[in-house]
Amino acid sequence: MRFDIITLFPELIAPYLEHGVNRRATSAAGVQVRFWNPRDFAEGAYRRVDDRPFGGGPGMVMLAEPLARCLQAIREERAEPPPQAAPLLFFSPVGQVLSHALVARQAGAPAGAILLCGRYEGVDQRFIDAHVDQQISLGDFVLSGGEVAAAVFLDAVLRLQPAVLHDAQSHAQDSFNPAISGLLDCPHYTRPEVWQGRSVPAVLTSGDHARIARWRRQQSLALTARQRPELLQQARQQGWLDRADERYLAESPPAENPGQTG
Numbered sequence: 709m710r711f712d713i714i715t716l717f718p719e720l721i722a723p724y725l726e727h728g729v730n731r732r733a734t735s736a737a738g739v740q741v742r743f744w745n746p747r748d749f750a751e752g753a754y755r756r757v758d759d760r761p762f763g764g765g766p767g768m769v770m771l772a773e774p775l776a777r778c779l780q781a782i783r784e785e786r787a788e789p790p791p792q793a794a795p796l797l798f799f800s801p802v803g804q805v806l807s808h809a810l811v812a813r814q815a816g817a818p819a820g821a822i823l824l825c826g827r828y829e830g831v832d833q834r835f836i837d838a839h840v841d842q843q844i845s846l847g848d849f850v851l852s853g854g855e856v857a858a859a860v861f862l863d864a865v866l867r868l869q870p871a872v873l874h875d876a877q878s879h880a881q882d883s884f885n886p887a888i889s890g891l892l893d894c895p896h897y898t899r900p901e902v903w904q905g906r907s908v909p910a911v912l913t914s915g916d917h918a919r920i921a922r923w924r925r926q927q928s929l930a931l932t933a934r935q936r937p938e939l940l941q942q943a944r945q946q947g948w949l950d951r952a953d954e955r956y957l958a959e960s961p962p963a964e965n966p967g968q969t970g
């Protein structure tokens with residue numbers, strides 16, 4: 709799997725990929741990441757990559773031409789016939805908001821993707837219209853550049869690669885995963901058993917695995933009902949809740965969840 713990242717600031721993303729789970733993905737799990745700087749494809753002594761917006765207004769806009777040349781070089785190096793061509797994803801506030809479903813789909817795409825990070829006011833719309841396959845947003849706020857978004861996206865995709873996490877199944881237990889019905893994850897505790905007067909829930913030290921699993925499921929249900937009721941609705945629509953889940957939800961009002969806000 710290969711990711712090509714088009715960015716004016718590769719140094720913002722590269723270090724993030726050199727640690728922990730991301731490093732395992734890019735060193736051991738056969739994920740290749742290449743950086744491409746549009747400045748290397750720009751013309752003139754100043755290697756200009758941006759210009760003032762037509763129609764006036766503040767800020768600068770990334771030029772289409774250096775991006776098009778950069779993209780062409782990537783496509784040539786990848787040499788993929790059209791049906792297998794990796795999609796060009798552009799990080800932008802106007803895009804579809806990033807979700808587990810989007811991440812999971814990308815994680816299962818062997819061709820990987822080409823990621824475009826915007827800067828300034830964004831990218832000349834004509835380049836987007838001509839070449840971008842999908843626009844992806846991190847949420848309803850504005851960043852100064854797409855680099856953070858690309859790092860977020862890659863991190864989420866890489867941790868779903870087989871052999872990247874020490875326990876290959878552990879991501880299936882994470883929030884939003886269909887394996888836990890798309891619910892929120894349960895709370896976690898570790899040593900010591902009592903910390904600053906707060907005890908670990910007794911069930912977790914009971915050694916009764918069935919009871920522990922039931923408790924965790926119920927915590928997930930209660931937390932999701934309280935924090936993200938729409939995820940519970942989705943789980944119902946998907947047929948992911950069983951009768952024990954429904955009985956629990958009907959019988960108990962959403963539980964107190966220390967440390968949660970909202």
Ligand code: SAH
Nearest residue numbers: 799800826829830845846850851853854857
């Ligand atoms: N003028 C644009 C914002 C440009 S911010 C607007 O108002 O919509 C500069 C770059 O940062 C964008 O091109 C994009 O690549 C990145 N960016 C900013 N906010 C983002 C977000 N919420 N999600 C993903 N990328 C974002």
